[in-house]
Amino acid sequence: xxxAFPWIAVVxxxxxxxxxxxxxxxxxxxxxxxxxxxxxxxAGLAHGLxxxxxxxxxxxxxxxxxxxxxxxxxEIQIPTIIITAHSEVELRERCESAGAVGFLLKPxxxxxxxxxxxxxxxxxxxxxxxxxxx
Numbered sequence: 363x364x365x366a367f368p369w370i371a372v373v374x375x376x377x378x379x380x381x382x383x384x385x386x387x388x389x390x391x392x393x394x395x396x397x398x399x400x401x402x403x404x405a406g407l408a409h410g411l412x413x414x415x416x417x418x419x420x421x422x423x424x425x426x427x428x429x430x431x432x433x434x435x436x437e438i439q440i441p442t443i444i445i446t447a448h449s450e451v452e453l454r455e456r457c458e459s460a461g462a463v464g465f466l467l468k469p470x471x472x473x474x475x476x477x478x479x480x481x482x483x484x485x486x487x488x489x490x491x492x493x494x495x496x
Contacts, residue, residue, distance in 0.1 A: 368412075415441070417443065420448070
């Protein structure tokens with residue numbers, strides 16, 4: 363069954379990051395689902411697409427950039443925010459070229475996170491999707 367409400371997916375291989383983001387987003391009223399790997403997220407797509415994807419860049423087996431390329435190849439459009447501890451300009455450019463709407467450095471700042479989610483919501487609206495609701 364497809365999800366009827368807008369929600370945000372968070373994919374990160376660090377359980378502490380997943381828990382922190384889940385709490386931060388839920389406090390602001392966002393429906394949130396967390397995944398410990400790109401493969402786990404892909405398996406969950408059968409239940410519906412999130413309105414926004416927050417994706418760790420550095421993960422084992424399938425990196426965040428690999429997942430972005432996979433989604434693009436499958437013609438699955440999800441406004442995506444990349445989170446990473448690496449600030450190299452080339453990484454940012456590669457992620458943006460792959461379709462990311464945001465690139466944030468860890469540790470995340472709440473104001474930047476929510477501003478970037480708003481940008482992702484605007485991207486979703488431009489494609490006719492409902493934004494995540496707070």
